[in-house]
Amino acid sequence: MKISIASAIKDFRPGLAPTLVVLVLLPLMVSLGFWQLARGHEKQLLLASYAERRVAEPISSVQLNDMADPAFRRVRLRGQFDAEHSVLLDNRMRDGKAGVELLQPFHDQASGLWLLLNRGWLPWPDRRTPPVFSTPEQPLNLDAWVYVAPGETFQLHADPTTTQWPRLLTALHPAAFWAELSRSGFAYQLRAEPGPGTYDTTWPVVAMGPEKHLGYAVQWFAMALALLALYLYLGWHNKKEKSNGRGHESTQRI
Template identity: 80%
Template sequence: MRFSIASARQRLRPGIAPTLVVLLLLPLMVGLGFWQLSRGQEKQRLVDTYAERRAAEPMGSEQLEASADPAFRRVHLRGNFDAEHSVLLDNRMRDGRAGVELLQPFHDQASGLWLLLNRGWLPWPDRRTPPVFTTPDQPVSLVAWVYVAPGETFQLRVDPTTAQWPRLLTALHPVALWAELRRSGFAYELRAEAGPGTYDTTWPVVAMGPEKHLGYAVQWFAMSLALLALYLYLGWHNAKEKHHGSRHESTQHV
């Protein structure tokens, strides 16, 4: 065993600097690969839950607050939109086209609950003119589903004394809106299915699918193997050069 270890050391002389680089980068790259695998599994569970609950029958709106896990559950709604406090979510792309999502408070008659309802996507081709939308005056009946975003949602802070309606934002959490309007409302956004008063309601489940995380994980593992292979090659190459140099010096002394 001692002979084998000594022989391996003689055959592998990578140097101090490459060794430090590998010790620093290799665990990081391998860790990022496993992190991407973990994220992919989380996204797959999210997609599976979404598919299962979106296939179920809608619940009554009065059951919504009692649900311990409301994510992606479908709900029957009937009530009125609050057109005065409309929010336009900016930077929403669909098929390469720029647009916005229209969110409005919705007062449900059956439960008496205020909900933040996303009515869908509409194009915004010209930034010089505001997006055009209309709001039904009469009560509407529709089906929506609860959207729970993975992770924390960025909230753009605005001064309520100077902000104008409709309001153009990059993101909005319902709790922030209810606090500003001094209303008691549901804590999650609801996304409408196609129905009265809706626009484009083809919603993506997640921005990045599980397969993309798997692809990134493969890339990190491949780069880790490439780094290790380069390290071993440099070690063998340096050992070979040193061995040849030693033999050359010995020949000259003879």
């Protein structure tokens, strides 16, 4: 057995170029596969936390600032919207339809906090006309939950010279929003539950579920295995071709 293994290793001649390609691509594919597995595990934990906290009783808004981990906590609110500073989050699709999400400052009476409240999704079929929405003027009782994005959101900033409201953005960081308004506000977005003054409030917690990350991991590992198999095949196939070539040359000389 030792002789056959040593002989196989001796006969292995893959060539310099394939070896360099494998040395670069194989570790990359394997690392991407494990990264996808890790992301899938993170999403599982996120969804488990969401499911547990979304069925709990709402907490008081006064407790928000003292919580180390407010993600997905339900909160009971009473206060008023600031209709003058509305933000529309663009490129939000629902069932294949284009639309926006409407975010507005909400001043909570119990805690005195300014909160960035997402009132839900509304359609925007014709971009030649602005989205149509209305804002209740009277104080409202609302239930909402704290949304913490799973990872840093890529943000396309609006034109800094634009002061017109409502603002059309692709993403919004609450800290930057409060700084612009010179207000002390809560650090995370809240998403309203169905109730007065809301639109479509059915959000997916994550854009990509754990099962998709698992599928991508399997694909990366499969490609890594296929690359390794091809590399081994070429290594021994090249040796056989060289041996056959030398045998053919010897026959011609005779």
